[in-house]
Amino acid sequence: xxxxxxxxxxxxxxxxxxxxxxxxxxxxxxxxxxxxxxxxxxxxxxxxxxxxxxxxxxxxxxxxxxxxxxxxxxxxxxxxxxxxxxxxxxxxxxxxxxxxxxxxxxxxxxxxxxxxxxxxxxxxxxxxxxxxxxxxxxxxxxxxxxxxxxxxxxxxxxxxxxxxxxxxxxxxxxxxxxxxxxxxx
Amino acid sequence: xxxxxxxxxxxxxxxxxxxxxxxxxxxxxxxxxxxxxxxxxxxxxxxxxxxxxxxxxxxxxxxxxxxxxxxxxxxxxxxxxxxxxxxxxxxxxxxxxxxxxxxxxxxxxxxxxxxxxxxxxxxxxxxxxxxxxxxxxxxxxxxxxxxxxxxxxxxxx
Numbered sequence: 001x002x003x004x005x006x007x008x009x010x011x012x013x014x015x016x017x018x019x020x021x022x023x024x025x026x027x028x029x030x031x032x033x034x035x036x037x038x039x040x041x042x043x044x045x046x047x048x049x050x051x052x053x054x055x056x057x058x059x060x061x062x063x064x065x066x067x068x069x070x071x072x073x074x075x076x077x078x079x080x081x082x083x084x085x086x087x088x089x090x091x092x093x094x095x096x097x098x099x100x101x102x103x104x105x106x107x108x109x110x111x112x113x114x115x116x117x118x119x120x121x122x123x124x125x126x127x128x129x130x131x132x133x134x135x136x137x138x139x140x141x142x143x144x145x146x147x148x149x150x151x152x153x154x155x156x157x158x159x160x161x162x163x164x165x166x167x168x169x170x171x172x173x174x175x176x177x178x179x180x181x182x183x184x185x
Numbered sequence: 186x187x188x189x190x191x192x193x194x195x196x197x198x199x200x201x202x203x204x205x206x207x208x209x210x211x212x213x214x215x216x217x218x219x220x221x222x223x224x225x226x227x228x229x230x231x232x233x234x235x236x237x238x239x240x241x242x243x244x245x246x247x248x249x250x251x252x253x254x255x256x257x258x259x260x261x262x263x264x265x266x267x268x269x270x271x272x273x274x275x276x277x278x279x280x281x282x283x284x285x286x287x288x289x290x291x292x293x294x295x296x297x298x299x300x301x302x303x304x305x306x307x308x309x310x311x312x313x314x315x316x317x318x319x320x321x322x323x324x325x326x327x328x329x330x331x332x333x334x335x336x337x338x339x340x341x342x
Contacts, residue, residue, distance in 0.1 A: 097277050
């Protein structure tokens with residue numbers, strides 16, 4: 001997947017592997033970022049409609065992102081081992097939706113998958129494209145628990161800057177102008 | 186069925202569109218950035234200062250997922266732990282507008298943008314919350330909208 005922008009095939013499904021959410025890690029994440037009683041306290045959580053503790057949705061999302069990064073790095077290592085130069089992925093400007101259709105409970109094993117459902121050239125960052133990524137995840141019973149759609153920068157391999165663009169690229173290196181340009185990406 | 190944990194908290198009927206929640210402030214240290222990145226976002230520009238300088242971010246920056254997680258924490262402390270929250274449905278319109286760099290302090294406001302009763306579950310209402318997260322220079326770093334379930338006090342027939 002750390003393929004060059006040009007080599008990304010839309011709607012190809014990448015298995016990102018699975019993660020089993022232990023009760024301790026659910027509680028640890030909740031203590032740090034989402035200390036609501038139904039993420040934090042197994043006894044109090046029985047009073048909630050969940051009937052027991054469930055993972056913070058943001059925890060489910062963050063693990064999915066981590067699985068994607070691991071997959072990108074594994075692909076990069078594989079390409080290098082084959083003597084190929086891997087593509088370059090950049091930061092994300094955001095996403096359109098993050099949904100939690102069902103709770104993740106302690107002991108659940110969640111499998112994640114990634115597809116790129118669209119791509120286009122960046123309007124503001126020459127030499128970069130945008131990938132529109134979708135991550136889906138489901139539990140050991142096949143029930144969907146997570147869906148997100150977000151955007152990521154991806155560097156172009158076959159990019160030949162014009163003179164005007166080379167000037168622009170030089171400007172991007174200046175902190176003030178560069179920061180402004182990046183925010184418009 | 187009264188939930189003994191949340192019965193004395195504000196319920197759906199007690200919330201108003203336009204209510205502004207002060208999120209307080211959180212300072213984001215280098216150690217916090219590295220710790221989060223190791224677990225959830227081990228990309229070079231969140232882990233390695235040299236790689237970060239060479240990247241589009243221009244320096245060591247927090248994972249956007251960390252900015253979101255820290256913001257969620259501020260919302261829980263200042264709002265969700267004081268209402269009869271029944272969990273998050275999801276988020277929309279997430280925008281990471283500028284990177285959060287080492288030792289930046291993030292904070293801001295969350296505004297109740299919408300309130301509606303669930304059509305399928307009469308015991309719940311859905312509160313929509315718009316975040317405006319800024320750094321210490323009042324520069325916007327993230328915006329997003331949360332849809333969260335809240336227990337209603339009086340279930341309508």
